[in-house]
Amino acid sequence: MQDDVKTYDVLVIGTGSGIEIVESALNNEMTVALVGKGPIGGTCNYLGCIPSKMLIAVADRVMEIREASRLGISAEVRNVDFKWAMEHMRSMRADDAEHIHFGLHHTPNLDFYHAVGRFVDERTMRVGDDVIRGEKVFIVAGARPAIPPMEGLHAVHYIDNESLLELTELPDSLLMVGGGYITCEYAHFFEAMGTRVTILQRDERLVPDEEPEISELLAHKLSERMEVHTSTEAVAVRRAGHSLVVTGRNPQTGETREFRAEQMMVATGRTPYTDLLEVEKTGVETDAQGYIRANEFLETNVPNIWAFGDVIGKKMYRHSANRESLVAWHNSVHDHRVPMDYNAVPHAIFSHPQIASVGLTEAEARRDHQILVGISKYTDVAKGIALREEDGFAKAIVDAETEQILGFHIIGPYAPILIQEVIDLMAMGHEAADVHVGLHIHPAMSELIPSTLSRLDEPE
Secondary structure: OOOOEEEEEEEEEOOOOHHHHHHHHHHOOOOEEEEOOOOOOHHHHHOOHHHHHHHHHHHHHHHHHHHHHHHOOOOOOOOOOHHHHHHHHHHHHHHHHHHHHHHHHOOOOEEEEOOOEEEEEOOEEEEOOEEEEEEEEEEOOOEEEOOOOOEOHHHOOOEOOOHHHHOOOOOOEEEEEOOOHHHHHHHHHHHHHOOEEEEEOOOOOOOOOOOHHHHHHHHHHHHOOOEEEOOOEEEEEEEEOOEEEEEEEOOOOOOEEEEEEOEEEEOOOEEEOHHHHOHHHHOOOEOOOOOEOOOOOOEOOOOOEEEOHHHHOOOOOHHHHHHHHHHHHHHHHOOOOOOOOOOOOEEEEOOOOOEEEEEOOHHHHHOOOOEEEEEEEHHHOHHHHHOOOOOOEEEEEEEOOOOEEEEEEEEOOOHHHHOHHHHHHHHOOOEHHHHHOOOOOOOOHHHHHHHHHOOOEOOO
């Protein structure tokens, strides 16, 4: 017998930035179905940005105390309460999830299906015993940890960036597979808590999408606290007593080496949830990795289906997804469509030292532009000298003809805060010289930005 189909004005799949669409639709007096089995609030609220930064805030304080000696201060960390940090983080995120959950279940014109949904047709899903359809569909389902094809991995216990948030005991030693931002942030956290950390990174560099100089400095600073092995691919793992033994192989030479640790964390990328949604039944196109193909207007190839966020694999950050939600919603209700502009989408890595970047790297900019490059160390401004910050620096890439800022990159204290001025300049289309229009407080670290943009020269 044909299932009864309940039709909504708007169907949203995903409880992260998809909630932005829900609110917009409700404000326009539309009926809405929200589908999502994952954590309420999405990856950012429950598994990513927020809980991780609550933990890293503890590690940052540890490092401040450890490094106090460069200011002539004698201090030491006597104890770090790992259990308290973990329990406090879980309590805070549970309160937030409960608040969102209550709102979703008590909002007129909204039906929340807290379950796995699978497409059965173009804009139709089966969710449990229900079959629902949306006149407009927004796929904002996110992504999950990608698991590498490592021999023996299925036979041992390992953690990822999601399951580590449930730890109740601090690992004595932790081997981290992968060298992206997730690894570097959590390596900073666990080492500060007292864990012996080892990083195995297949690539020649940590955080390889960053500027080479930034990757090099980060690797140097982390190596002072832990073992960092680049050009080392984890190819096999086995249990030996109370330890895990991981075989690392150099991709260039084939040379192998074994590493031991009490626990292992895998952070080797992300994979979209399109397979679980059975997106192929909608006719929506995906790429080889399963990410949905969305154009600049965040439209899929199927009319009245939009997609954004991690599930399209472009800029996988919550702030980017929130902006995409505005673009997707606008294009769903207005004839005049607007494109999503990714040119000034920033990101940060909350390692120690911190990293922040926006726009193109030097290598990327060279492909289509004649460029000028400016580099300024923290100690090139008075406040940096006061902080005794001898390693941090900023790098600017500017178009030599138009003087538009193409990219800006910082490694050092307050990097995610300092870069905001550059983000605003780029977003408004200002030239590099416009940084001097407003006065900068002296002495303050904000002077690092005009200092860097005043040192532009042709690269070697």
